[in-house]
Amino acid sequence: MKLNPLVSQLALSDIANTPGVAADVSHVNSRAEVAGYVGEEQLEKALEGCDLVIIPAGVPRKPGMSRDDLFNINAGIVKGLCSAIAKYCPTALVNMISNPVNSTVAIAAEVFKKAGTYDEKSCLA
Structure with a gap:
């Protein structure tokens, strides 16, 4: 970047x-x-004034760790960050790279929907 x-x-x-x-x-x-x-x-x-936020946050998957274990840790991190994004830069484009990405993107979408900042036209799946 x-x-x-x-x-x-x-x-x-x-x-x-x-x-x-x-x-x-x-x-x-x-x-x-x-x-x-x-x-x-x-x-x-x-976050104030950001046009783009990249979220690589979270823990990496460790040996013996299930996807559910990884999700339970990283979902909380993503939820907190997305709540802050919705508050401080609600129009920013968000690039989610926190694993398991198929689940953390869904968490982010729900946070933005609840905050009233979700824009389905700018969401790529």
């Missing part, structure tokens, strides 16, 4: 270490300015 000429600002948000990652990414030679935000208390600042 830092190399995309259409990106002017890149906000990175996570539960830890984000300012360091943002500093590293900022060294990529492009016009995009990079900022790092940590934790739920900075999520509003990270």
Whole structure:
């Protein structure tokens, strides 16, 4: 995203270490300015004004972990992030890459429907 000429600002948000990652990414030679935000208390600042939100959040599937186990963990993370998106940047395009993606997309859609921000015309399945 830092190399995309259409990106002017890149906000990175996570539960830890984000300012360091943002500093590293900022060294990529492009016009995009990079900022790092940590934790739920900075999520509003990270999301305000966003046109695109990419959600890679969640835990990876570990050996012996079922898809249901993975879903139970990542669904809560996705639900919280999508609630914040609906509140702080309701018209943003959301790219979901949190596994199991076929289930987390459905969770996101329900959160946006409940918030009144779901746009079926911009939803790709």
